[in-house]
Amino acid sequence: MSADSEAAAPPGTAAQSPAEALTEIRALVAAGTPLVGALAARFQRAVHALDPAATEDSLAVLPGNRGVHLYDTIVSWAPIVAGEQVIDLGCGSGGATRAAARATGPEGMVVGIDASPECIAEAQARTDPDLPVLYRRGDVQRLGTVPDRTFDCAIASMVLEQLDDLGPLLGEVFRVLRPGGRFVASVTAFDRLRPIDAAFMGAVIAVVGRHAPGALAGRASRASIPHEPLDQAAFKAAGLATVEEQDVQFAVVMEDLDDAWRVFSRTYIAQILDEEGQEELRRILTRRTPHTLYLPLRFLRTRRPG
Ligand SMILES: C[S@@+](CC[C@H](N)C(=O)[O-])C[C@H]1O[C@@H](n2cnc3c(N)ncnc32)[C@H](O)[C@@H]1O
Structure with missing residues (x-):
């Protein structure tokens, strides 16, 4: 088994590439399967396999x-x-x-x-x-x-x-x-979002609720x-x-969709969405920028x- 397939396949299933795993997981979560436990771990493994430097390149040094x-x-x-x-x-x-x-x-x-x-x-x-x-x-x-x-x-x-x-x-x-x-x-520390940023993130999370409802089930992420x-x-x-x-507040300065997408496209939020969901997320971000999110x-x- 190659490193790639090992990263994505749950134990006991045929080898699957991380991209195939992600497609399958997105469909399950869109149909309401809760993104918790083994499914959440598989999702994270697939995302890290496809984009191993996401945190470092999009969050570590914000402009x-x-x-x-x-x-x-x-x-x-x-x-x-x-x-x-x-x-x-x-x-x-x-x-x-x-x-x-x-x-x-x-x-x-x-x-x-x-x-x-x-x-x-x-x-x-x-x-x-x-x-x-x-x-x-x-x-x-x-x-x-x-x-x-x-x-x-x-x-x-x-x-x-x-x-x-x-x-x-x-x-x-x-x-x-x-x-x-x-x-x-x-x-x-999402418990510390400013109200204006909570409204911004609320609009983003609403897209997840519409296109990937399983991602909002259980304890997929902590506040x-x-x-x-x-x-x-x-x-x-x-x-x-x-x-x-x-x-500490990290300022995510988003003048326009390009800035916003540079950060959001590499997050779990965007990665759990299928193409249609990502398209809607881009529309929301277009409408809501410019915005500086204090993360x-x-x-x-x-x-x-x-
Ligand atoms: C959001 S990334 C952060 C990476 C890095 N620490 C940084 O700040 O840039 C989370 C990392 O934790 C790793 N990880 C998650 N659960 C793990 C586990 N049980 N054992 C080892 N690594 C794990 C993932 O593979 C991923 O690389």
């Missing part, structure tokens, strides 16, 4: 942010310093991994882990071989042979929203951190990590210290006590 940068923010919020051992969980195309490695310098080391072979290949291609970085394919909820009490810091940049249950990842974070080691994460009781309980159960938070991101920080 409206005058230098505010997703990965440098998480590295300085940790803060990661020279000589540290760091693990980047769900590293994607390696943007945060490389930012962390620039902070650790050659005396330190950063391990980037991702489930997607396409993301690992993209991360390797984007990484200067002189940086102290190692990429490995793996499940961040089961780090297997990664030894206990090894890392000074663990990072999860825009990953927690993708997990149905934070418990397994947080348990692994606790296990692989040294006592006193920090865990930092960035998540979207407010770590405030949901289940998430709070997961941090506590893992034995991690109380979570500190910093909210609220939340940076979380906790540590293994000790």
